[in-house]
Amino acid sequence: MTVLFLLYAMCVRPAWAQGDFAPYQSPGQLHHVLSQKEQSKGKVMRRRPRDTGQNAVVKTDGAAIYFAPNFDAPVLGYLDSGKRIRVSKIMYPGIGGLGDFYRVHVGHHRFGYITDTDIILSHPAPGDVVKNGPLDTDDQKDQDSTDLYLSRYGGLTYYNYNFSEKISGGARSAPTAMYGFKFTGPTNLMGGLPLDFDLLFTSVPPSFYNDIASSTSGMMFMGDMLANLPITQSSRFLFTVGFGLMARFSDWSVLLKNRPDLGKFDSQELAMGVLGELSATARLNKKFALRADARYIYEKERYAGIGAALLYQY
DSSP states (O other), X not given: OHHHHXXXXXXXXXXXXXXXXXXXXXXXXXXXXXXXXXXXXXXXXXXXXXXXXXXXXXXXXXXXXXXXXSTTSOEEEEEOTTOEEEEEEEEEEOTTSOOEEEEXXXXXXXEEEEEGGGEEEOOOOTTOOOTTOOSOOSOOXXXXXXXXXXXXXXXEEEEEEEEEEEETTEEEEEEEEEEEEEEEEOOSSGGGOOEEEEEEEEOSOXXXXXXXXXXXXXXXXXXEEEEEEEEEEOSSEEEEEEEEEEEEEEEEEEEESSOGGGOOEEEEEEEEEEEEEEEEEEEOSSSEEEEEEEEEEESSSEEEEEEEEEEEEO
């Protein structure tokens, strides 16, 4: 029995020393464990809270809900005096510096804006329930204070159009890549409705020119302006539909295969048309966002394209 007890003590005590009690026997290891716990606590504390909203009562009969924080924006509806609603905790300054607004629900993942002079902030009585629920129903741990739909962005963009043009008596199409700049966000035009502006450029002619020309050089520009309407939105994602106008100018210097004796001649064309667009925007962080577009253009010919843009909030 004495021999067994000695063997047990020799095996078990070293195991304890290397287990949960080891940090307390080594001050250096204990300090390391405590510092790791403090760092993990700090990470949790740096999370930003969501905008859970606050209660309010409409004090003006026929208070307007605007499409954007602008008195010239389209009106989505009206509220009666005494109606209890849920508005954002954040106040949005009016576009152009006129007035202050709160964001308010107008439907599933749809928001409008009501002026601060039309409501009174309040606190519900015990057991009282606000019918239209919390302001932000998204399951997001991180909430940015800026509305993605009403943010101004600018950046680099790329589009690939299945460009179509009439040459040699018929319409021909070919994938054509274009690069340029995109600017998006509310302006003082159209009542503060967010607009898109694109300026695109390429110096590579569509490949169908190779069928008729031995050499082609020059450039093509394309510009457009679109008005955007939200389909659905959250704190980090936005889906919109857009409609607008576009213009294209091309200037190619062409040497025909069947008439090389004529030398190079200039082929210039100016066209205008309309376009429709479906877009998806994802906020990457406080300043950067990534956007993808699908477009259909109708000018002298019809063609479609897809694009992407890396945007910076300004």
